[in-house]
Structures are given as structure tokens and as C-alpha cells.
Amino acid sequence: MERQAALDYHEFPKPGKLEIRATKTMATSRDLSRAYSPGVAEACLQIADDANNARRYTSKGNLVAVISNGTAVLGLGDIGAQASKPVMEGKAVLFKKFAGVDCFDIEINEADPEKLAEIVCKLEPTFGAINLEDIKAPDCFLVERICRERMGIPVFHDDQHGTAIVASAAAVNGLRLSGKKIEDIRIVALGAGAAGIACLKMLMTMGARHENILMLDSKGVVHKQRNGLTPEKEMFAQDTTLRTIEEALEGADMFLGVSGPGLLTAEMVARMADNPMIFALANPTPEIMPEEARRGKPNALIATGRSDYPNQVNNVLCFPFIFRGALDVGATEINDAMKIACVEAIAGIARATTSAEVGQAYRDERLTFGAEYLIPKPFDPRLLPTIAVAVAKAAMDSGVATRPIDIPTYKESLQAQVYRSSMIMRPVFDAARQADRRIVFAEGEDDRVLRCAQAMIEERVDVPVLIGRPDVINARIERDGLAIRPDRDFEIVNPESDERYRDYWQTYHAVTQRRGTTPDLAKAVMRTNTTAIAAIMVNRGEADSMICGTFGQYHWHLNYVRQILATSQLKPAGALSLMILEDGPLFIADTHINIEQTPDTLANTVIAAARHVRRFGIAPKVALCSGSQFGNLDSPSGRVMRRALEILDTCDLDFEYEGEMNSDTALNAELRERLFPNSRLSGKANVLIFANMDAAGAARNLLKSAANGLEVGPIMMGMGNQAHIVTPAITVRGLLNMAALAGADVSTYA
Ligand SMILES: NC(=O)C1=CN([C@@H]2O[C@H](COP(=O)(O)OP(=O)(O)OC[C@H]3O[C@@H](n4cnc5c(N)ncnc54)[C@H](OP(=O)(O)O)[C@@H]3O)[C@@H](O)[C@H]2O)C=CC1
Ligand SMILES: CC(=O)C(=O)O
Numbered sequence: 001m002e003r004q005a006a007l008d009y010h011e012f013p014k015p016g017k018l019e020i021r022a023t024k025t026m027a028t029s030r031d032l033s034r035a036y037s038p039g040v041a042e043a044c045l046q047i048a049d050d051a052n053n054a055r056r057y058t059s060k061g062n063l064v065a066v067i068s069n070g071t072a073v074l075g076l077g078d079i080g081a082q083a084s085k086p087v088m089e090g091k092a093v094l095f096k097k098f099a100g101v102d103c104f105d106i107e108i109n110e111a112d113p114e115k116l117a118e119i120v121c122k123l124e125p126t127f128g129a130i131n132l133e134d135i136k137a138p139d140c141f142l143v144e145r146i147c148r149e150r151m152g153i154p155v156f157h158d159d160q161h162g163t164a165i166v167a168s169a170a171a172v173n174g175l176r177l178s179g180k181k182i183e184d185i186r187i188v189a190l191g192a193g194a195a196g197i198a199c200l201k202m203l204m205t206m207g208a209r210h211e212n213i214l215m216l217d218s219k220g221v222v223h224k225q226r227n228g229l230t231p232e233k234e235m236f237a238q239d240t241t242l243r244t245i246e247e248a249l250e251g252a253d254m255f256l257g258v259s260g261p262g263l264l265t266a267e268m269v270a271r272m273a274d275n276p277m278i279f280a281l282a283n284p285t286p287e288i289m290p291e292e293a294r295r296g297k298p299n300a301l302i303a304t305g306r307s308d309y310p311n312q313v314n315n316v317l318c319f320p321f322i323f324r325g326a327l328d329v330g331a332t333e334i335n336d337a338m339k340i341a342c343v344e345a346i347a348g349i350a351r352a353t354t355s356a357e358v359g360q361a362y363r364d365e366r367l368t369f370g371a372e373y374l375i376p377k378p379f380d381p382r383l384l385p386t387i388a389v390a391v392a393k394a395a396m397d398s399g400v401a402t403r404p405i406d407i408p409t410y411k412e413s414l415q416a417q418v419y420r421s422s423m424i425m426r427p428v429f430d431a432a433r434q435a436d437r438r439i440v441f442a443e444g445e446d447d448r449v450l451r452c453a454q455a456m457i458e459e460r461v462d463v464p465v466l467i468g469r470p471d472v473i474n475a476r477i478e479r480d481g482l483a484i485r486p487d488r489d490f491e492i493v494n495p496e497s498d499e500r501y502r503d504y505w506q507t508y509h510a511v512t513q514r515r516g517t518t519p520d521l522a523k524a525v526m527r528t529n530t531t532a533i534a535a536i537m538v539n540r541g542e543a544d545s546m547i548c549g550t551f552g553q554y555h556w557h558l559n560y561v562r563q564i565l566a567t568s569q570l571k572p573a574g575a576l577s578l579m580i581l582e583d584g585p586l587f588i589a590d591t592h593i594n595i596e597q598t599p600d601t602l603a604n605t606v607i608a609a610a611r612h613v614r615r616f617g618i619a620p621k622v623a624l625c626s627g628s629q630f631g632n633l634d635s636p637s638g639r640v641m642r643r644a645l646e647i648l649d650t651c652d653l654d655f656e657y658e659g660e661m662n663s664d665t666a667l668n669a670e671l672r673e674r675l676f677p678n679s680r681l682s683g684k685a686n687v688l689i690f691a692n693m694d695a696a697g698a699a700r701n702l703l704k705s706a707a708n709g710l711e712v713g714p715i716m717m718g719m720g721n722q723a724h725i726v727t728p729a730i731t732v733r734g735l736l737n738m739a740a741l742a743g744a745d746v747s748t749y750a
């Protein structure tokens, strides 16, 4: 049951959703004396001397407090500070996961807004910024005002401004679709609390007119004749005879619900103008469920706060990224210019085509700008670089940044955070953009290949050619909402019917006739085997490189690549995987080609690997890994390694290599020094070569599965970049990386 699953998620394997992690080693008494007394005193004195040093010597600069008193928790109401803790912990997790911002969740038993503000202000030494959360209106307005006045760091009440930013982004895009103008639309807001007031103010900043807005709270329409209105409600009170939600909604263009569950019915919606926007944002249960809203107005543009429906208007699209940008420039506040930059950035992302990753993360959904996709999805990797950069720039332009930064460099560093492969792959992508190569994908009907083709076109990597049935390819492009179109963006080779078929089977026959292929067999292979077709295209010069292997066994594909493309000069020399790990890149070979290495194949693998590693701008340090080390075991792999080392020693090589040794000895220079002080390898090895495919493959798979390694590869070495065979677990980004490698002229990136 979903409720029990949610509880289990919170309870197991240990209670809660967060823990604290040390960022420095604490292994020796030397560490202890630096981290704590006496060394810590040095850091204290620096900060006592200049408070700005706190950002340098402590975690303050990246630390946000998520603070609540539990008086308006989601739409659950005043459930108290303790009960609000799961929400605050949850926000802290989102801050960290989406934007690398560290958080403490702080739940405070204080209902008095002035006293609460006082407590928050006293926390300033600890934090780089404050996120107020789920504090009821009108108290939240006072708390925020006092804190903003007294504190020198950004204070942002997310239910107000985060919600307002995301709702406004959705509204901006909704208006584009309906063709209405913001200054003309009539808006009815149900809920006059933290979120409601802020959303309306933001919509007015975007151009909505005060006289076109009707606000309702639990007592009905907020009008001039009502007594005891708070100043915030007073601001929106209209001189009107309308009193109920039904009356208010007559002919309205937008419903903005930030109130409570189930307060809107299909019958009420039916009273609205044509093509209305219905934003039912109460959590966890909206004012109206989308099916019901559509019953009232079939052509309504509908958004809720929920992730299980299209158009999730939730402040998670904003808060991690607006704080990221604000912290990174040392902003003293989050001002209107930064908020507007955020609205525009969010709205712009939904209008641009979706990235490879977001397409993969939301595979079953159609993500093309439209009624079902007004705003981006929370897992869209473009959110961080796009929004944080827009916010940082707006902070600098509006004069609240105390530490201005170089925006292009900042954007690159954020992109590197999101796409771990982006830094190391940058020169490869640049080279692929410069080269004019045609890449043929054997499995052109695969969803991942189609998304990769789209990304290749967006990133101007190279021209894709897809082998597959055109009707299947077109149907999948349509289903996935991709923007690519055959002929305009890519070429299709249809194995069932292509005018080049005769040329292809004849070429295949000519190449393999002395290996038992008859004309009939050649014809059958060219009708059914897309890997062979791709290889023939490369053989005939109709493509520069091929990529296959999204399904099936590596050696099955390798057989055709070898048959058709290997020559006396070009032979598969091994498969190299670049594993991007938390502490940097590590190359592993040969993961796929030589099932058991001989001394000669091993020496070739080492030389080829060193050449490929250099192309990434990395100086190779190769370790020959085995169960035996430095001659201590007379094992088969030890013997192969030792003989390979002798061969390498005759080759006059200009890179570091050493063997044979265990893989921990390869990665740990201190251990190596103890075991074999005369090693020719300096520091940590960055290329591990194993004696057989089992060992190399196991190392690669363990690094991927147990160490969260991100793989670029396997890169086929020795074939002049004419062919790469991927493995079925490959992701869209993985394919795109391979396409960039295949698309780069190998001599141009390094
Ligand atoms: N999707 C998102 O990103 C976000 C959604 N929200 C949701 O918005 C809702 C309000 O949050 P927030 O503004 O922080 O809370 P507040 O407590 O500050 O405001 C609640 C508002 O809803 C009004 N209200 C409550 N019950 C009714 C009712 N039966 N009929 C009409 N109005 C009613 C209250 O009226 P009165 O003033 O008379 O008490 C008040 O104006 C919550 O459900 C919350 O989950 C909030 C932030 C973000
Ligand atoms: C999303 C959020 O902040 C709320 O519902 O209160």
C-alpha cells in the first residue's frame, strides 16, 4: 500500500532521511589535533579577526537552515513543529540532491511570530541563508520581514516566493498556449495565505492587473466591506458584490488554488472562461483532481502540486536552485530581480526541447512544450545550471552580490556537477563539433538511440544515421514527443527495403565470401542483421563510424565488426572503460575483447589504452593487475603479465607502466612503496589492465554498481574509431558520450 510504503521509506533502513557526514579525514591523531584542539583555534582566530572568514574555514557558505514552527504544514494545517519535521528533512534532502546545498532542518516550538523571528535572527552565525517553511499567514509575513531587516544573509519564505515563482512560470507558459495576455486575464485565487498572497503579487509583477483579481479565503470573497482584514488581504480587497466562489469564477481565466483539499468542483469550473488555467496547488490533495477539472472544462490547462500528474507546480523547481545561485555569489538577499530571473529561467526550460536525461527519467511521458508540459520536471538536469546562473547574474546586476563570479566559468562548473562526464568529455564534444562525421546506429529503433540522436542534433555533435523500420522510428519519435524528424535531421536505412540493398549484400559477399558466405546468406544477413549493415556502411565509406550493442551479446556484435572491418592494420586491441568516480577518472581494460590475454595481446592492450587515455588529456599510469604481485606467485595470469612486461620493455614507451601487482597496490602508492620500493610507477595508477575479461569486467561492473561509477565506454581500441560496441545497460547520456567519441576525429582532441 502506498501509505505503508511511504512510512517504510521514512523508517528503514534507519529512521529519517538525513545524516551528517564529515568532509575531512579523522583517522590519525594529527587529524584530531587539526580538526579539534589545538588546530581548530587557528580557524577560530581568523574568523574572530574577520567574520567573512567563516565562509572560508567553516561550512557556513553552503549551509541553509530550513526552519518551521509547523503552523501551516503543507495543507495539513497547524500540526506543530515536531510533526513538521519529515517535511523539513525532506526539503533538506532536495536541497542537497538537486543543488548540493547542505541543510539543517530546524523545527521550533514558538507560535509567537516576533519571538520566532528573534530566534531565527540569532542563528545567523551558523548559516549562509534561511529558508522559512510552512509558517501560517499572516504570521509568516511578519517573521520574514523582521528577519530580512535584521539579517545580512538571504531569508526566503519558500511557501510564498518559491510557490509564486513556479506558479508564475507555469502561468507565463500557459498564457502562451492559450494566446491570452496576462494584463487581460481574470484571476480567482482561493487561499489568501502565504502562498496565495505571494503568487498574486508575483503575477502582478508579471503584468496582471489588480482590478482583475478576486481573492477568497475561508470566509469567501475578500471584499472592501469586510472587517478585520489583515493588511495583506486588504491589499487585494475589491469593491464587489460577489461573495461566493461560484460567483467569483463566472468567466474567470485562471483559478489559483492554494487553500485546501477538494474545494473546487467540475460544476464551478464549468463557469469559467474558455481555455482556462486551473492551478490546484494544495498539497497533498489539490482543490480539484485533474480528471474532475477536465470534466468541467475539457480544454483547461491544469496544474497541481503532485508528482503523479502532469504539470507539477511545486516549489522544488525553485528553492534548491535559487539558493544555489544566491549562495555562490554571497548575495545578501533574494530580491525581485533574482525572483523574476528565476521565473523566466524555469519557463524557458519547458519551452526548450527536453534533454537526453530528462527524456530517460520520464520515459513514459510526452515532454514537449504544451498543455501537459507547462513547466519542467524536478529531475531535469538543466534546472541547476540554468536557474542558478540566471539568479547569480541577476544578483550581480542588481548589486546584492558580495562575491561576484565569472558567469561562463560558473555555468561550466554547475554543468559538471550535473553531468559528471561533462568536464572530461568536453574536449571530445568540441572535437566532434568540429569534425564532420556520420555515425550510424545499428539499433535505430531503440528509444535510447532516438533520444541520443535528438541530443546529438541539439549539441551539434554529428549527423546520425539510424538503421530501422521508418514506421517504427516515426511512431516512437511521436510517442516520446521528440523534435527530430527523418531526412531533415537524420537519415534512415530501412533493412526491409532500401535501394542500397543490392550494393550492400554484394559488398558483404565480396568481403566474406572466402569465409563461407554464399550470396544467399549475404542477402539474408543484409536483410536481418543491423550490426552487419552498419559495418558495411562504414566499409563502403557511407558512414565514418558505427555504434551497436544496445541489446545482445558483445561478442556476437564483435564477430560482424571483425568480419567486415578488421584489416591487417586495424584489429580490435581491447575495450577500454573510463570510469568516472568520486575521486576522479579510472580506466579499465580489456573488459570485452580478449577473453584470455596472451603476453602479445596484453602488451597491445596496454599501448592502445595509453594512447586513448592521452586523448582525454590525462597522462597514463598503467598498472598490470593480477593476483600475483612482483613475481610472488607462479600463476597463469602472473606469468602472462610478467611476459607482457618484458615485451613492453622492448618498445621504448613514453608513459609509466608497471606490473604485475594487485589492484589495491596499483591505487595505493604508499602500499606499493612498502612492497616494492623500486616500482617504476609514481603515485596512483589511473589505468588498470587485467589478464582476462572476467577480471576486467568484474572490476568495471563493481565500480559501476557498488562505487557509483559513471562509465564512458566501452571504447573499442585498435579499430581506428570505426566501430564501438556498447552494452545493454547503456543510458542515453552514455550513448551520447559514445557518439561524441565516435564523431571526433581521433587526432584532434587531447
Ligand atoms: N504546490 C506548491 O508548491 C505549494 C502548495 N502550497 C499549498 O497551499 C496551501 C496553503 O499553504 P499556505 O499558503 O502556506 O498556508 P496558509 O495557512 O498561510 O494559508 C492558507 C489559506 O487557505 C485558506 N483556506 C483554508 N481553508 C479554506 C477553505 N475551506 N476555503 C477557502 N480558503 C481556505 C485560508 O483562509 P483564511 O485566511 O481564512 O484562514 C488561508 O488564506 C497548502 O495546501 C499548501 O500545501 C503551499 C506552498 C507551495
Ligand atoms: C510544497 C510546499 O511547500 C507546501 O505544500 O507547503
Ligand SMILES: [Mg+2]
Residues within 6 Å of the ligand: 074, 133, 134, 158, 159
Ligand atoms: Mg511548504
